[in-house]
Amino acid sequence: MDVVTAEEMRAFDRETIERLGIPAIALMENAGRAIAEEVIALCRRRGAGAGGGTGSADAAGRSYGAGALGGAGGGTQSYGAGAVGGTGSADAEGRSYGAGAVGVGGVGGGMQSYGAGAVGGIGSADAAGRSYGAGAVGGVGGGMQSYGAGAMGGGTQSYAAGGPAIQPPGFSVSADPALTLTAAGGEHWLVLAGKGNNGGDGLAAARHLREAGIAVTLVYAAAPESLAGEAALQRDAAAAMGIPAVVYGRDAVDLAACSGIIDALLGTGSAGAPRGAYAELIAAANASGRLIVSADIPSGLDADTGETHEPCIHASVTVCLAFLKRGLLQYPGAGAAGQVVVRSIGIPAALARESGVPVSLLTPEVLRTRLQVDVSRRRSPEGHKGTYGHVLLAAGSLRMSGAGLLCARAALRAGCGLVTWALPDKLLPYVIGCAPELMLAPVSGGDGEWNAGTAAEVLQLSGSRDCMAVGPGLGRFEGDTDWLRRLWEETDSPLIIDADALNILADADYGSWSRRHPVILTPHPGEMARLAGTSTAQVQRDRIGLALSYAAAHGVILVLKGAHTVIATPEGQAYVNITGHPGMGTGGAGDVLTGIISGLLAQGLDAAQAAAFGVYLHGLAGERAARKRDNPAALIAGDIIEAL
Ligand SMILES: NC(=O)C1=CN([C@@H]2O[C@H](COP(=O)(O)OP(=O)(O)OC[C@H]3O[C@@H](n4cnc5c(N)ncnc54)[C@H](OP(=O)(O)O)[C@@H]3O)[C@@H](O)[C@H]2O)[C@@H](O)CC1
Numbered sequence: 001m002d003v004v005t006a007e008e009m010r011a012f013d014r015e016t017i018e019r020l021g022i023p024a025i026a027l028m029e030n031a032g033r034a035i036a037e038e039v040i041a042l043c044r045r046r047g048a049g050a051g052g053g054t055g056s057a058d059a060a061g062r063s064y065g066a067g068a069l070g071g072a073g074g075g076t077q078s079y080g081a082g083a084v085g086g087t088g089s090a091d092a093e094g095r096s097y098g099a100g101a102v103g104v105g106g107v108g109g110g111m112q113s114y115g116a117g118a119v120g121g122i123g124s125a126d127a128a129g130r131s132y133g134a135g136a137v138g139g140v141g142g143g144m145q146s147y148g149a150g151a152m153g154g155g156t157q158s159y160a161a162g163g164p165a166i167q168p169p170g171f172s173v174s175a176d177p178a179l180t181l182t183a184a185g186g187e188h189w190l191v192l193a194g195k196g197n198n199g200g201d202g203l204a205a206a207r208h209l210r211e212a213g214i215a216v217t218l219v220y221a222a223a224p225e226s227l228a229g230e231a232a233l234q235r236d237a238a239a240a241m242g243i244p245a246v247v248y249g250r251d252a253v254d255l256a257a258c259s260g261i262i263d264a265l266l267g268t269g270s271a272g273a274p275r276g277a278y279a280e281l282i283a284a285a286n287a288s289g290r291l292i293v294s295a296d297i298p299s300g301l302d303a304d305t306g307e308t309h310e311p312c313i314h315a316s317v318t319v320c321l322a323f324l325k326r327g328l329l330q331y332p333g334a335g336a337a338g339q340v341v342v343r344s345i346g347i348p349a350a351l352a353r354e355s356g357v358p359v360s361l362l363t364p365e366v367l368r369t370r371l372q373v374d375v376s377r378r379r380s381p382e383g384h385k386g387t388y389g390h391v392l393l394a395a396g397s398l399r400m401s402g403a404g405l406l407c408a409r410a411a412l413r414a415g416c417g418l419v420t421w422a423l424p425d426k427l428l429p430y431v432i433g434c435a436p437e438l439m440l441a442p443v444s445g446g447d448g449e450w451n452a453g454t455a456a457e458v459l460q461l462s463g464s465r466d467c468m469a470v471g472p473g474l475g476r477f478e479g480d481t482d483w484l485r486r487l488w489e490e491t492d493s494p495l496i497i498d499a500d501a502l503n504i505l506a507d508a509d510y511g512s513w514s515r516r517h518p519v520i521l522t523p524h525p526g527e528m529a530r531l532a533g534t535s536t537a538q539v540q541r542d543r544i545g546l547a548l549s550y551a552a553a554h555g556v557i558l559v560l561k562g563a564h565t566v567i568a569t570p571e572g573q574a575y576v577n578i579t580g581h582p583g584m585g586t587g588g589a590g591d592v593l594t595g596i597i598s599g600l601l602a603q604g605l606d607a608a609q610a611a612a613f614g615v616y617l618h619g620l621a622g623e624r625a626a627r628k629r630d631n632p633a634a635l636i637a638g639d640i641i642e643a644l
Pocket residue numbers: 013024027028031194195196197198199201265266267268269270271272273274275276278295296297321345
């Protein structure tokens with residue numbers, strides 16, 4: 001799924017209108033309808049007492065994509081147009097990805113569905129039902145897998161396109177279900193309308209809500225006469241339908257006297273902190289305690305960076321139009337947006353692809369198609385430990401030996417054949433036997449710390465290994481810049497640099513260092529700040545933008561860690577990961593990530609593939625590990641390794 005800036009969005013709007021000849025009012029109509037459909041779906045769930053949107057304390061319910069609905073409960077994720085993530089229980093691991101995908105994570109089930117129109121069936125307590133492909137339907141039951149268009153599986157595996165036919169129905173008539181609400185009685189929604197096109201979208205939505213029997217009142221932030229173009233047409237249509245309207249500042253408005261609020265004040269055309277009536281309406285909407293559905297972005301959010309101005313709407317749902325905006329993925333904006341639903345409005349998705357939009361949401365589909373990763377991690381029947389590569393790790397010191405151990409164990413769990421851990425020789429007696437699968441290579445460290453003289457020994461070891469990871473628990477030492485420079489310039493394989501090795505790099509002018517193989521840097525925001533010579537707050541201000549520019553300028557793969565880790569390549573691509581769990585904020589979790597990435601590199605993935613897939617798997621394992629605990633705060637880094 002492509003992720004765009006406001007400027008890119010405007011270019012695609014223009015192209016659709018001017019080159020394809022689709023009238024702007026048609027796009028606005030589609031936007032209004034999409035917003036109304038999501039509001040109606042919310043009302044329906046509320047009416048059915050199902051709630052929705054909010055996960056339980058242990059839940060990691062997320063949904064991204066047009067039509068996506070993340071249900072209540074745990075572990076449900078859905079991405080892609082039309083995706084519906086069902087309700088997962090606390091133990092469920094229901095995920096659905098792709099256009100039209102419907103995933104229902106059953107109680108205790110392990111359902112996954114990927115692909116356009118895929119429907120993942122309900123997994124039983126022990127089920128691992130998976131379905132892939134357009135129209136695939138995974139049946140109820142255990143161990144079911146189905147692949148292929150229209151395939152239907154139940155308790156077995158089916159791969160055929162077209163699959164068993166569902167009996168054709170007899171004559172039937174149905175209304176427009178997405179715009180129908182049978183029990184709208186108690187619903188009264190306020191539509192807060194700005195004077196731009198975002199306001200126009202909200203006004204169009206108001207008409208559909210009215211049609212569904214929902215009481216609607218328009219609240220204009222500015223004099224209605226100030227609306228222009230398509231927004232003015234929507235204003236007139238709403239007035240002609242007799243939808244009641246008030247003007248903020250002129251008429252009395254009580255934002256708490258409603259059952260829900262559509263925030264259509266400011267969209268991608270907003271600049272700076274909301275002013276005047278806009279600011280007052282945003283503050284009042286937040287204070288009302290009512291459910292808020294934002295049109296396109298929460299008003300007050302910077303659509304590109306994810307910064308929230310003061311004030312900024314705190315939405316329960318954001319109906320993002322046409323393309324996912326960068327600001328909805330970056331915190332604090334991601335927190336203000338609530339559940340994000342991306343809806344098509346008639347702007348072809350291909351426009352983003354063709355124009356080379358550099359940022360993608362990291363989904364299994366993106367991993368498979370754009371990054372060409374074999375996400376199944378298939379093992380060859382003839383494989384042996386030599387088939388899956390050999391990691392060399394230079395890490396650990398007397399007081400931080402655990403960092404090296406976590407990293408090394410994670411590399412093994414990521415599937416590489418062998419791991420050699422180079423460590424100061426004084427540590428050897430203490431770590432022997434901690435992980436019997438590891439090979440230990442003591443280097444001359446006398447006091448248990450690293451020293452500049454060990455570079456030659458590490459380089460000697462690296463000769464027969466497939467990649468090298470440097471940094472976890474390394475510490476700083478005299479001559480460490482020259483030490484790292486030698487490894488950087490002379491290691492004849494890809495290099496991953498983490499933790500203290502990043503701090504060494506930050507103090508060096510490494511732009512002049514030569515390098516033949518890829519380098520992956522894995523900084524957390526503090527380390528990134530040191531590398532970039534800025535503050536942590538500045539790093540967090542626009543993580544995607546900074547990662548893109550740093551990776552391109554320094555010719556490295558950059559993994560900027562934190563909530564929604566960004567992976568940026570020297571070629572100017574970036575991927576934003578959304579797997580993970582707040583419980584992963586614990587010492588050693590980063591060392592585990594470095595281990596996973598190195599384990600994947602050793603297996604032959606290229607640097608971008610290993611970094612992206614590693615981050616994705618690390619997050620999934622963290623989610624799984626968190627679910628196993630009574631409280632995710634109990635999660636420790638070793639749990640992530642065990643959940644791989
Ligand atoms: N065909 C299309 O174009 C499509 C557009 N679409 C929709 O349109 C949205 C973009 O619409 P947009 O460009 O009209 O801008 P929008 O966000 O409504 O705000 C502009 C207005 O706000 C005002 N304003 C600005 N900053 C402010 C502030 N800080 N505080 C207070 N006021 C401020 C500014 O007033 P001014 O400062 O110029 O007087 C201006 O009047 C987009 O998010 C999507 O929802 C989609 O449906 C797809 C098709």
